Amino acid sequence: MTKNAEVAKVLKEISLYLEFEGKEPFKIRAYQRAVRSISSLGEDVASIAERGELTTIAGIGKGIAEVITDYLNDGQVTGLEELRTRVPIKIMELDAIPGVGPKTIKLVYxxxxxxxxxxxxAAANEGRLAGLPGLGAKTxxxxxxxxxxxxxxxxxTLLANALSVAEDIKKSLNQISGITQIIIAGSVRRRRETIGDIDILVSASDPKAVMDSFVSHRDVSSVTAHGQTKSSVRLTSGIQVDLRILPEDSFGAGLQYFTGNIDHNVHLRSIAQKKGLLLNEYGLFKGEKKVAGGAEADIYSTLGLKLIPPELREDTGEIEAAQSGNLPSLIELKDIRGDLHSHTDQSDGKNTIEEMLDAAQAKGYDYYCVSDHTQSLTISNGMDEARLLKRIEEIDDLNASGRWKMTILKGAEVDILSAGELDIKDxxxxxxxxxxxxIHSRMKDDKKTMTDRVCHALESKYVHLLGHPTGRLLLKRPEFEIDIDAVFESARKNKVVMELNAHPQRLDLNAGNLRKATKNGLKIAINTDAHYTTELDNMQFGVFQARRGWLTKNDVINTYPLKKLMSTITK
Ligand SMILES: [Zn+2]
Ligand SMILES: [Zn+2]
Structure with a gap:
C-alpha cells in the first residue's frame, strides 16, 4: 500500500491546527493544496521521497517536503507533536463532523x-452551543x-481505500507457496460504498505460514487474534482485517457465507430448508452428506438458482430473479466507451487538456468530453462565455489535428444558480x-427550493446531463435535501440523463436511486469527473456502483457508439 493516504492525513492535521491557531491564510492554503496533491498522486509518495524528488510534486515546496520526509523517516512530525501536546484535542475527529471546521473547534474548545x-x-445535547457568540439554535x-x-x-472507510488495502495484502500473501485460493469476500466483494472491515478467505496447504505472514504484514498496527483458522488485525489506517483459512471442499460455501449480507444468507438458508437441505459456512448438506461446498456456483445451482453476482447479494429481489431466470446482465468496465465529465487546468483540474486526452486515449475510449466549470464558480476559475467560445475553437483544432483517434466532445459543467437559471447564455x-x-452552491437550500431549482435547470433545452444529482460526499457530507422522484420525473420529461458520478467519495446516485431511475425510463451516464489524469481510473468504482444498481449496458449511454450516444441525447 502506498503511504499517500497516511501522509495526506498528517498534512491535513497540520493545516487544521494552523487554521485553529489563526495562522496566515497562505500557509494554510499551502498545506491544503499539498493534501489534495498527495491524495491524488498516481505514485507512492515514499518512492518519490526516496528519489529526493518531493518538490517536483505540484504544490509541494521545500518546507512541506521536509515535513513529509520527517514523517516518512520517524513516523511522526516534531512540530505536529508539539501542537498536539499544547492543544490536546482530536482535531481530525471534530473536523470530520459535517458543518464543523477549525473556527468552530477553536470556539468550543x-x-x-x-x-x-x-x-x-454532550455540549450540543445540553444546549450549551446555542449560547456561544455566532452560534444560534439553528447551527x-x-x-x-x-x-x-x-x-x-x-x-x-471508502471502498476505494479498502480495496487497495485488501489487494495489497492479497498480493503479499500470494507469494507464499501452497495457496490454492485467495478471495477478498465480505462487503468489499459486494462493492459497498463504504466498508466496515475486510474479510479475506484463503485455502492453503500451509495455514501456519499464511497466518504468520498475515499478522506480520507491514501495515499491521495490532493483532487481535492469531489462530490456525482465523486471525484478525488492525492496520495503521484503522481498518480491521479478518483472514480465514478454509478447507478446499468448503471454500465455495465459506465464500457464499462471507459474501452475502445477512438478509441474503437468511433467505438462502430458508430455501435450502424447504428443499430438506441444510446450508452453513461449511457446505450444503442432505442429512450427513455434503451435496455442495467446494464451488460457490454449486451451492446456488443445487438450490435451483442461477449464480448471483456478488454486488446483488443483499436480498432486494435478486433471489427471486435468480429463481425465475431474470437476473440482469450487468454492465462491465469493458463496456465503457467514453467519459462525459472531466476537467482540465482551465478550471480546477490539475492537468492540461492534452494530458487528459492522452490519458483518455490510453483507456481506449471512442469519445471524451471536456467539461470545465463555468463562471459563477470563481473559486474554481470557472469559464465565462468568451473563454468557453475560445475553448470550443480549441477543441475543433484538437479534433482536426488527428493526434487523438477518439472524438473530443465540447462540453461544460454549467452552474445551476439560485433560482435554477444557468450561468452561461443559451x-x-x-x-x-x-x-x-x-449544483455547487447553496447546498443547504430547503427541499422545495432545491427541487424547484434543479427541475427548472433541467427544463433548458440545451441541458443533457445532471451532474452528481445529490451532492453527497461519503463519510463527509450528507445528500442535499431534494425530492429525487420529482427530479427524475422532470428529467424524463425533458430527456435529461442522470449522472452516476464515479468518484469514490460521491457515487451518487446510490443503488436504490439507480434502480428507481432506470425503472422510470431514465438513462444513466457513468463519469469520473476527473480533475487529474489518474482520476480517470475511478471509472471502475462507477461501474461497481452501477452493478449494485442492477444496470445493464443499455441503461448507460457512455457504452453506446458515438452516433447512438448523440442521437439518444438529441432533443
Ligand atoms: Zn461538479
Ligand atoms: Zn465536475
Whole structure:
C-alpha cells in the first residue's frame, strides 16, 4: 500500500491546527493544496521521497517536503507533536463532523473545553452551543445532525481505500507457496460504498505460514487474534482485517457465507430448508452428506438458482430473479466507451487538456468530453462565455489535428444558480456537444427550493446531463435535501440523463436511486469527473456502483457508439 493516504492525513492535521491557531491564510492554503496533491498522486509518495524528488510534486515546496520526509523517516512530525501536546484535542475527529471546521473547534474548545466528538455531542445535547457568540439554535441543530452523520461513518472507510488495502495484502500473501485460493469476500466483494472491515478467505496447504505472514504484514498496527483458522488485525489506517483459512471442499460455501449480507444468507438458508437441505459456512448438506461446498456456483445451482453476482447479494429481489431466470446482465468496465465529465487546468483540474486526452486515449475510449466549470464558480476559475467560445475553437483544432483517434466532445459543467437559471447564455450552450448542469452552491437550500431549482435547470433545452444529482460526499457530507422522484420525473420529461458520478467519495446516485431511475425510463451516464489524469481510473468504482444498481449496458449511454450516444441525447 502506498503511504499517500497516511501522509495526506498528517498534512491535513497540520493545516487544521494552523487554521485553529489563526495562522496566515497562505500557509494554510499551502498545506491544503499539498493534501489534495498527495491524495491524488498516481505514485507512492515514499518512492518519490526516496528519489529526493518531493518538490517536483505540484504544490509541494521545500518546507512541506521536509515535513513529509520527517514523517516518512520517524513516523511522526516534531512540530505536529508539539501542537498536539499544547492543544490536546482530536482535531481530525471534530473536523470530520459535517458543518464543523477549525473556527468552530477553536470556539468550543476555548469556551466549553470541547476536545472530541463525545464532548461536543454532550455540549450540543445540553444546549450549551446555542449560547456561544455566532452560534444560534439553528447551527446547534446542524451540528447535532452532523454528529449523527459522523457517528454512522465512524470506523468505516471508502471502498476505494479498502480495496487497495485488501489487494495489497492479497498480493503479499500470494507469494507464499501452497495457496490454492485467495478471495477478498465480505462487503468489499459486494462493492459497498463504504466498508466496515475486510474479510479475506484463503485455502492453503500451509495455514501456519499464511497466518504468520498475515499478522506480520507491514501495515499491521495490532493483532487481535492469531489462530490456525482465523486471525484478525488492525492496520495503521484503522481498518480491521479478518483472514480465514478454509478447507478446499468448503471454500465455495465459506465464500457464499462471507459474501452475502445477512438478509441474503437468511433467505438462502430458508430455501435450502424447504428443499430438506441444510446450508452453513461449511457446505450444503442432505442429512450427513455434503451435496455442495467446494464451488460457490454449486451451492446456488443445487438450490435451483442461477449464480448471483456478488454486488446483488443483499436480498432486494435478486433471489427471486435468480429463481425465475431474470437476473440482469450487468454492465462491465469493458463496456465503457467514453467519459462525459472531466476537467482540465482551465478550471480546477490539475492537468492540461492534452494530458487528459492522452490519458483518455490510453483507456481506449471512442469519445471524451471536456467539461470545465463555468463562471459563477470563481473559486474554481470557472469559464465565462468568451473563454468557453475560445475553448470550443480549441477543441475543433484538437479534433482536426488527428493526434487523438477518439472524438473530443465540447462540453461544460454549467452552474445551476439560485433560482435554477444557468450561468452561461443559451447561444453559447447551443455551440456545445454535451452540457452538464450541477449544483455547487447553496447546498443547504430547503427541499422545495432545491427541487424547484434543479427541475427548472433541467427544463433548458440545451441541458443533457445532471451532474452528481445529490451532492453527497461519503463519510463527509450528507445528500442535499431534494425530492429525487420529482427530479427524475422532470428529467424524463425533458430527456435529461442522470449522472452516476464515479468518484469514490460521491457515487451518487446510490443503488436504490439507480434502480428507481432506470425503472422510470431514465438513462444513466457513468463519469469520473476527473480533475487529474489518474482520476480517470475511478471509472471502475462507477461501474461497481452501477452493478449494485442492477444496470445493464443499455441503461448507460457512455457504452453506446458515438452516433447512438448523440442521437439518444438529441432533443
Ligand atoms: Zn461538479
Ligand atoms: Zn465536475
Amino acid at each position: 476555548d469556551k466549553l473545553g470541547v476536545i472530541d466528538l463525545e464532548s461536543l455531542e 446547534e441543530a446542524q451540528i447535532k445532525e452532523g454528529i449523527r452523520v459522523a457517528r454512522s461513518g465512524l470506523g468505516r 447561444e453559447v450552450l447551443a455551440e456545445l456537444d454535451f452540457v452538464t448542469v450541477s
